[in-house]
Amino acid sequence: MERIIRIGKRNAIYIPKEIADSLNLKEGDRLVLVVKDDKIELIPVRKPSKYWAEISPDEVEEVGEEINKSLGVNS
Structure with missing residues (x-):
């Protein structure tokens, strides 16, 4: 889709x-502006819809203790 704008x-x-709607852009959304040669590219910054993993604070502490133990560090 191409448009001439001012x-x-x-x-x-x-x-x-119509372009903002087709890309689901809303007021306040962030865009990355890339300048390359004589061109400007705008890329929407999207929040991840899903995280790779979910862990509890207890699991973080447990792993930290294991690492300290394997390194011989007293906590």
């Missing part, structure tokens, strides 16, 4: 509504 006051770039 740079506004204070160098603001406005993303057309």
Whole structure:
């Protein structure tokens, strides 16, 4: 999808509504701006929908104690 847009006051770039809607962009979302050669690329920063793993604080402490023990460190 291509559109010609204009740079506004204070160098603001406005993303057309249909493009923002198609990418599910909302006010306050963050974009990475990449400049390469004579091109500008905008890439949405997405929050992960799922984390790789979930662990409890007790599990973190247990692993920390195991590491300290294997290194001979007194906790």
